[in-house]
Amino acid sequence: MINIDELKFDQNGLIPAIVVDSTSKKVLTLAYMNKESLEISMEKKLTCFYSRSRNELWLKGETSGNYQHIVSITADCDNDALVVLVDKEGPACHTGSDSCFTKTLFESDERNEFSPEILFELIKGRKTEKKEGSYTTYLFEKGIDKILKKVGEECTEVIIAGKADDKKETIYEIADLYYHVMVLMIEMGISIEDIFNELKSRHVIDKKVKQEKMTK
Secondary structure: OOOHHHOOOOOOOOEEEEEEEOOOOOEEEEEEEOHHHHHHHHHHOEOEEEEOOOOEEEEOOOOOOOOEEEEEEEEOOOOOOEEEEEEEOOOOOOOOOOOOOOOOOOOOOOOOOOOHHHHHHHHHHHHHOOOOOOHHHHHHHHOHHHHHHHHHHHHHHHHHHHHOOOHHHHHHHHHHHHHHHHHHHHHHOOOHHHHHHHHHHHHHHHHHHHHHHHHO
């Protein structure tokens, strides 16, 4: 672990800080810190930046409520840039977007990016911007009872495939279940972050239980 005095701030006393979501690993924003704001960040465990336009410190979330709880801060090999891993409350961007990085400049035709977060946003789009002929839009139009029915059906299909020890079919059915659960989540206003936070809290509990057992 390095010391704050080992960091290389620029001629204006600033160091770039790339803020990354600890759950999705999505880049949320690029901001700047000076030594004081970095010390405040480490003390409060909340991101505090230096505004170059206003020439003042600003604690992220102080006015908006969109705080960023720091998980870790890591310097690069030259000690002149930081990656700040955070658990965020609300959107990172002042526009209300989850991330400040939303404008695609270039995208390769040879490789299509895919992730659970991208799929989640695609499904969400079928609810807000309904597309004729879309199965997802159809589910949202039918409502919660239809969605729950499909989740139940897919659960049964997973059990049948797993019981048959058919790996390929089980993967196929789990993918179907995964998709329909995401539809349910969006219908109920549940985010991927909500699920990860729940799992994370259980992991902490499990560790405490294990520690208690070891001390007895």
